[in-house]
Amino acid sequence: MGALGGNGATGGRERRWRGISRLDARNRPPRSLLVALLLASVTLITLDFHGGTDSPVEPARRVIGEAFGPVESATAAVIRPFTAVPSWLRTQGSLNDEIRDLEAENSELHSLVATAGYDRNRLEEYDGLTQSAENLGQALVPARVVAYGSSQSFSNTVTIDAGSQAGIGADMTVINNDGLVGRVLRVTRTTATVLLIIDEESIVGGRVGSSLEIGFVHGKGSLADDELDLRLVDDAVIPAEHDTVVTWGSSEGPYQQGVPVGRVTDVYSSLIESSQRAVLQPFVNFSALDVVGVMVPTGTTSDRAVIEADGAMR
Amino acid sequence: MTRLRALIAALAISVALILQVSLFPHFAWHGIVPNLCLLVVVGAALTINAPSAMVLGFVAGVALDLVPPADHVAGRWALALTVVAFLAARVRQDVKPTAGAVVGTVAAASFVGTSIFALTGLLLGESGAVPDLLQVIAVAVLWDVLLTPLVLPPLMRLFGRLDPHLVTA
Numbered sequence: 001m002g003a004l005g006g007n008g009a010t011g012g013r014e015r016r017w018r019g020i021s022r023l024d025a026r027n028r029p030p031r032s033l034l035v036a037l038l039l040a041s042v043t044l045i046t047l048d049f050h051g052g053t054d055s056p057v058e059p060a061r062r063v064i065g066e067a068f069g070p071v072e073s074a075t076a077a078v079i080r081p082f083t084a085v086p087s088w089l090r091t092q093g094s095l096n097d098e099i100r101d102l103e104a105e106n107s108e109l110h111s112l113v114a115t116a117g118y119d120r121n122r123l124e125e126y127d128g129l130t131q132s133a134e135n136l137g138q139a140l141v142p143a144r145v146v147a148y149g150s151s152q153s154f155s156n157t158v159t160i161d162a163g164s165q166a167g168i169g170a171d172m173t174v175i176n177n178d179g180l181v182g183r184v185l186r187v188t189r190t191t192a193t194v195l196l197i198i199d200e201e202s203i204v205g206g207r208v209g210s211s212l213e214i215g216f217v218h219g220k221g222s223l224a225d226d227e228l229d230l231r232l233v234d235d236a237v238i239p240a241e242h243d244t245v246v247t248w249g250s251s252e253g254p255y256q257q258g259v260p261v262g263r264v265t266d267v268y269s270s271l272i273e274s275s276q277r278a279v280l281q282p283f284v285n286f287s288a289l290d291v292v293g294v295m296v297p298t299g300t301t302s303d304r305a306v307i308e309a310d311g312a313m314r
Numbered sequence: 315m316t317r318l319r320a321l322i323a324a325l326a327i328s329v330a331l332i333l334q335v336s337l338f339p340h341f342a343w344h345g346i347v348p349n350l351c352l353l354v355v356v357g358a359a360l361t362i363n364a365p366s367a368m369v370l371g372f373v374a375g376v377a378l379d380l381v382p383p384a385d386h387v388a389g390r391w392a393l394a395l396t397v398v399a400f401l402a403a404r405v406r407q408d409v410k411p412t413a414g415a416v417v418g419t420v421a422a423a424s425f426v427g428t429s430i431f432a433l434t435g436l437l438l439g440e441s442g443a444v445p446d447l448l449q450v451i452a453v454a455v456l457w458d459v460l461l462t463p464l465v466l467p468p469l470m471r472l473f474g475r476l477d478p479h480l481v482t483a
Contacts, residue, residue: 033365048388
């Protein structure tokens with residue numbers, strides 16, 4: 001039993017005993033260190049909270065983003081083939097059903113397009129009148145989502161694998177083929193962080209398709225279902241259900257105009273705020289984001305193929 | 315030895331972080347993913363000496379705060395994970411923790427960590443509605459407990475091998 005208090009120089013078992021008897025002493029975490037680390041955390045919070053967009057933490061975010069961005073992209077590229085596996089395992093019947101549905105939708109769209117030519121031509125003339133020439137064309141830089149913010153962090157953000165090298169900058173509009181996804185918050189050389197429009201802090205200027213009334217689309221940050229709030233500026237106007245809302249767009253604001261945001265599903269009139277509140281169903285499925293496009297000014301130099309406004313690849 | 319230990323601990327945090335933002339969202343329930351960084355911190359606090367574990371908790375928290383897509387006020391996870399490391403290091407008794415004790419510690423740590431993060435969010439006006447918070451905390455605890463049998467034993471073996479106090483050689 002001498003090993004309990006002895007030097008423990010013989011055999012692993014005795015050493016273990018000695019190590020464990022020492023555990024007691026080092027088992028008490030030092031309070032001074034706890035206080036120091038807590039103060040460091042609080043300092044960090046204070047710095048970042050009061051700094052806003054030019055907080056001293058931003059450079060650190062950028063440096064860490066530069067380091068982790070490529071790793072996230074590489075990991076996502078490795079994982080992608082495996083996450084696609086469930087889509088292979090489908091029955092002949094479900095594929096046939098999907099083809100039938102798509103064919104029906106396609107023919108419907110064809111008939112729409114056939115009649116829309118006249119309307120579109122007229123619209124283009126108006127657009128040409130009202131918009132300055134350099135503002136018309138917007139090119140798209142394609143990118144893929146490589147990392148997602150977790151719900152534990154209570155913010156809806158994703159990382160995409162295109163950054164300043166691809167010609168992307170802060171406040172650019174991010175879309176996918178369904179509609180508006182969000183805007184770019186910050187970029188590193190190879191990645192960019194995107195704030196989704198369902199985030200609580202996201203506010204998008206929106207315009208109701210049928211009446212052209214303007215309002216603000218707020219993200220709700222809710223877990224269960226992707227929903228957006230639309231508050232109209234003119235509270236006398238009641239948006240109709242199934243109305244489409246598009247971005248309103250301003251010359252220096254982050255969102256380009258005319259990007260579809262969502263469809264009105266419910267309308268409430270709030271007596272307290274004396275305004276109309278409508279619930280929007282966004283067109284984009286935010287739980288299955290993959291390929292997105294970032295709207296950049298036409299002629300942007302990029303490290304990858306850019307889709308120009310007329311559909312050509314460059 | 316110490317430098318190697320720090321390097322391996324940093325590597326463990328990085329791997330956990332990357333998996334947390336890039337792999338697990340594909341299996342997430344309403345965007346809630348297992349908090350692997352928290353598991354690494356708890357594993358360390360149960361194995362290595364308390365001061366190192368607390369520094370590791372702080373570093374893991376700062377990493378969670380800064381690695382992209384994160385957009386919340388930096389320092390919130392650092393605060394939460396420092397407290398988690400402190401508590402987990404206190405919980406440990408001077409015997410090797412049993413499986414039940416490890417699972418219990420992870421559940422408590424996950425609850426405390428996610429709650430502190432949510433509460434700081436409420437104070438700073440960043441978190442959502444309280445029912446949502448509770449739901450997130452509950453599911454996060456469930457996730458972390460589910461992953462504990464897979465993640466904690468190899469982690470604790472790794473940290474145990476690295477700790478110079480347990481391995482005198």
